[in-house]
Amino acid sequence: MDLSIVIPLFNEDESLPHLMEWIERVMHANNYSYEVIMVDDGSTDNSWEVIEELRKKNEAVKGIKFQRNYGKSAALNEAFKAAQGDVIITMDADMQDSPDEIPELRRMILEENYDIVSGWKKKRFDNKFTKNIPSKLFNAAARKSSGIKLNDFNCGLKAYKRKVVKNIEVYGEMHRYIPILAKWSGFGRIGEKVVEHRARQFGVTKFGWERFVNGFLDLFSIMFVGKFGKRPMHFFGLWGTLSFIIGLSIFTYLTISKFFFDTTGMTQRPLFFFALFIMTIGVQLFLAGFIGELIARNSSERNNYLIEQKVGL
Numbered sequence: 001m002d003l004s005i006v007i008p009l010f011n012e013d014e015s016l017p018h019l020m021e022w023i024e025r026v027m028h029a030n031n032y033s034y035e036v037i038m039v040d041d042g043s044t045d046n047s048w049e050v051i052e053e054l055r056k057k058n059e060a061v062k063g064i065k066f067q068r069n070y071g072k073s074a075a076l077n078e079a080f081k082a083a084q085g086d087v088i089i090t091m092d093a094d095m096q097d098s099p100d101e102i103p104e105l106r107r108m109i110l111e112e113n114y115d116i117v118s119g120w121k122k123k124r125f126d127n128k129f130t131k132n133i134p135s136k137l138f139n140a141a142a143r144k145s146s147g148i149k150l151n152d153f154n155c156g157l158k159a160y161k162r163k164v165v166k167n168i169e170v171y172g173e174m175h176r177y178i179p180i181l182a183k184w185s186g187f188g189r190i191g192e193k194v195v196e197h198r199a200r201q202f203g204v205t206k207f208g209w210e211r212f213v214n215g216f217l218d219l220f221s222i223m224f225v226g227k228f229g230k231r232p233m234h235f236f237g238l239w240g241t242l243s244f245i246i247g248l249s250i251f252t253y254l255t256i257s258k259f260f261f262d263t264t265g266m267t268q269r270p271l272f273f274f275a276l277f278i279m280t281i282g283v284q285l286f287l288a289g290f291i292g293e294l295i296a297r298n299s300s301e302r303n304n305y306l307i308e309q310k311v312g313l
């Protein structure tokens, strides 16, 4: 199968028929064999009925309906498991992404050998203050910390090589960071294509301001887990030891100065409390490292490595 088109959705019953019509047009024009996987994430409108209707008209439509709302990452994760195409395209259901971009995205994956091609909504039709400006900030932070040169991490329109989606796990709200997840798994060829973005025609946006707080927290955790997830002691141990040693040196200094140079009581000096404080912190960090190691040891993931090729086995 040439293409799997994955559409996570929440309350988009008005858009779906129009979107599907447009997708069919593009697929027929290019003669692709394809499937469209729609994941209804506990919608409270008629989205699921619409999906069933669409399936009656076109066998390529496949649907997954969650019992309740689990979030966009969960929807993507389930669809990725089911996808059968050589190239997987994800797109939003609200018709803000254009299906006309699909052939070029697919070409870049197959011919330019990218693992992922991410859309870039260069000219964006959303509210400036709640979306465009915060999103610039967010992307700059993600770029800096991950080293991936993308302008628009969170664009819903992306194309993937099949092996990428089969080997990454998207959970929580990590859909914003799929390029980072992929890079950590070793799929480092990540490209970008400027895509057309359109104003929302039906319904309303589902992501409010909270996504920025959560988005930044997730960025911290993903960078941390990626770097130290399998060796937490290297992080906590280093900082814990450092902090402990500084505290200990200050104490040594205080002791020497008390006995040999002046007679001020040790506890009269602010430095004493500072030393006490950072020694305690140091021990705590060290313990956190140990506990982290114990958890990592017991994790079922501890020996999961992606093997690209083997010979003679």
Ligand SMILES: Nc1nc2c(ncn2[C@@H]2O[C@H](COP(=O)(O)OP(=O)(O)O)[C@@H](O)[C@H]2O)c(=O)[nH]1
Pocket: 008, 009, 010, 011, 012, 039, 040, 041, 069, 070, 071, 072, 073, 075, 076, 091, 092, 093, 094, 096, 156, 204, 205, 206, 207
């Ligand atoms: N599976 C799932 N999809 C969602 C959820 N919230 C939004 N979406 C879908 O994600 C896409 C982008 O959402 P949208 O509200 O348009 O975000 P915006 O474009 O950033 O304003 C749309 O296809 C939504 O239907 C959710 O909780 N679960």
Ligand SMILES: [Mg+2]
Pocket: 092, 094, 096, 200, 205
């Ligand atoms: Mg949208």
